[in-house]
Amino acid sequence: MPVLEARHISKSLGGKLIVDDVSLTLDQGELKVLIGPSGGGKSTLLQCIHYLHRPDQGEVLLEGRSAAEMGRRNICAFRQEIGMIFQDFNLFDHLSAENNVAVALRKVKKFSTRAALERARAELARVGLADKARLYPAELSGGQKQRVSIARALAMDPKVMLLDEPTSALDPELIGEVLNVIADLAQGGMTMLMATHQIGFARRLTNEILFMEKGRLTERGSPAELLAPGSNSRAAEFCAKLAQLMGRE
Amino acid sequence: MMIESAFYQALWPALFKGFKLSLALILPSAAGGLVLGVLVGLIRGTEQPRWLFRPCQAYVSLFRGTALAVQLFICYYGLPELGLLLKPLCLEFGLPEWLWRLCYPSAYGASVLVFILCSGAYQSEYIRGAILSIKRGQFLAARALGFSRWQSFSAVILPQALRLAWPGCSNEVIYLIKYSSLAYLLSARELTGAAFSVGSFHFRYTESFFCAALFYLSLVSLATWLFSRLERAWAVPGFGRS
Ligand SMILES: Nc1ncnc2c1ncn2[C@@H]1O[C@H](COP(=O)(O)OP(=O)(O)OP(=O)(O)O)[C@@H](O)[C@H]1O
Ligand SMILES: [Mg+2]
Numbered sequence: 001m002p003v004l005e006a007r008h009i010s011k012s013l014g015g016k017l018i019v020d021d022v023s024l025t026l027d028q029g030e031l032k033v034l035i036g037p038s039g040g041g042k043s044t045l046l047q048c049i050h051y052l053h054r055p056d057q058g059e060v061l062l063e064g065r066s067a068a069e070m071g072r073r074n075i076c077a078f079r080q081e082i083g084m085i086f087q088d089f090n091l092f093d094h095l096s097a098e099n100n101v102a103v104a105l106r107k108v109k110k111f112s113t114r115a116a117l118e119r120a121r122a123e124l125a126r127v128g129l130a131d132k133a134r135l136y137p138a139e140l141s142g143g144q145k146q147r148v149s150i151a152r153a154l155a156m157d158p159k160v161m162l163l164d165e166p167t168s169a170l171d172p173e174l175i176g177e178v179l180n181v182i183a184d185l186a187q188g189g190m191t192m193l194m195a196t197h198q199i200g201f202a203r204r205l206t207n208e209i210l211f212m213e214k215g216r217l218t219e220r221g222s223p224a225e226l227l228a229p230g231s232n233s234r235a236a237e238f239c240a241k242l243a244q245l246m247g248r249e
Numbered sequence: 250m251m252i253e254s255a256f257y258q259a260l261w262p263a264l265f266k267g268f269k270l271s272l273a274l275i276l277p278s279a280a281g282g283l284v285l286g287v288l289v290g291l292i293r294g295t296e297q298p299r300w301l302f303r304p305c306q307a308y309v310s311l312f313r314g315t316a317l318a319v320q321l322f323i324c325y326y327g328l329p330e331l332g333l334l335l336k337p338l339c340l341e342f343g344l345p346e347w348l349w350r351l352c353y354p355s356a357y358g359a360s361v362l363v364f365i366l367c368s369g370a371y372q373s374e375y376i377r378g379a380i381l382s383i384k385r386g387q388f389l390a391a392r393a394l395g396f397s398r399w400q401s402f403s404a405v406i407l408p409q410a411l412r413l414a415w416p417g418c419s420n421e422v423i424y425l426i427k428y429s430s431l432a433y434l435l436s437a438r439e440l441t442g443a444a445f446s447v448g449s450f451h452f453r454y455t456e457s458f459f460c461a462a463l464f465y466l467s468l469v470s471l472a473t474w475l476f477s478r479l480e481r482a483w484a485v486p487g488f489g490r491s
Contacts, residue, residue: 073397076397079393079394086393093485094412104391107404134486135486136489152394199296
């Protein structure tokens with residue numbers, strides 16, 4: 001049984017169909033990569049899977065349990081089990097790094113203040129930020145902020161992580177430190193779905209690339225078959241264009 | 250010389266008594282106004298819950314759009330007319346007595362009620378503005394971590410909104426200290442009323458109001474100092490400067 005399964009998800013926003021009948025599955029320990037042009041609906045799809053947007057149609061199953069019929073309270077519990085990483089970090093600006101991680105443990109998992117802080121420090125150490133625990137978001141670099149947000153998600157012991165272009169808002173020299181953390185997670189067996197433009201990174205770590213355009217998953221396959229020169233896929237074309245834009249990847 | 254000291258002997262005790270009543274007006278009004286302002290500001294800033302949004306907007310435009318003195322008069326003289334209607338209804342249907350008794354407020358009660366409502370309307374403006382300036386992404390992140398809607402407000406939005414709105418909110422309390430003098434219109438013997446009555450008895454308005462002004466000045470200075478201390482105590486490095 002897959003850890004996470006999305007069945008025929010559709011979502012309209014502002015009268016426009018943004019996600020159009022998308023299905024996908026994630027098996028235990030699998031990393032899938034979502035690529036596609038800007039405005040294709042990647043963020044919206046990830047947020048639908050997380051029920052931050054309730055899908056208009058379709059359902060999401062986590063370990064076989066469908067979120068479709070859950071009430072408010074259970075949806076909150078469902079969300080806890082899926083970690084979400086945002087493009088612009090979304091750290092809580094008024095809390096130090098350790099409290100950014102600890103607050104959810106206290107409020108949602110009902111940890112004691114001490115236990116929450118202890119766990120928070122351990123998670124920060126895991127992403128290489130043990131010495132930054134006391135600093136506030138405004139005092140951290142972009143790469144450090146994103147690592148704090150990863151630590152914050154990991155502290156909830158999620159079964160799946162959804163990453164929405166986690167490195168797009170970062171200066172080039174900071175991308176590496178975040179990708180390293182994600183690669184470590186992948187090696188550690190975390191189940192992940194990641195939207196990204198880092199094709200080289202994706203190619204190394206994933207077995208399946210999903211190409212999303214105009215709300216639909218139009219192509220899927222291993223990097224080797226999808227991105228091979230002369231494969232004539234839209235994905236390969238898109239990646240070539242990206243590579244051109246970014247110089248060499 | 251005799252007359253001189255008779256005046257001051259009457260003035261100081263009267264002013265102190267008035268000052269105590271002023272404090273009794275200001276403290277609950279400031280606290281109540283802040284709490285009300287935070288609640289209304291939350292509702293207006295987040296438009297949640299939906300059904301309360303419009304009533305809150307209406308309340309704020311009503312109290313921001315009318316003169317405070319008029320609000321005081323309406324509450325003090327208008328509510329009893331409502332009481333005339335309510336009392337027979339309460340008796341008829343066995344409703345609790347305090348319901349119609351509420352319609353006959355004392356000068357003190359009417360003043361505190363109006364000050365809370367008026368101050369709350371202004372405070373909600375600051376809170377609302379602060380909420381609108383907090384990035385929506387943080388709310389999304391809280392929801393993604395499994396926070397309930399209320400937990401996201403109370404743990405993420407509110408602590409930031411209060412910090413951002415604090416300079417405005419404390420300013421409003423400073424104003425309240427001064428507009429509390431309008432309670433004198435309902436013949437409450439607070440600081441201004443006391444200064445007025447001693448002043449008129451001795452025909453020495455200038456000195457008695459000057460002394461009353463000293464009381465206001467020291468109270469405002471004290472409040473300013475207190476608020477800036479709190480602001481520093483709650484300061485977060487780099488927060489609110491972007
Ligand atoms: N709340 C909304 N109301 C209306 N339209 C929206 C809303 N949110 C997103 N959209 C539209 O949905 C489309 C897809 O947006 P989405 O952010 O999901 O794309 P994306 O693939 O993540 O793009 P990017 O690579 O730029 O992040 C866009 O055209 C956007 O304008
Ligand atoms: Mg996006």
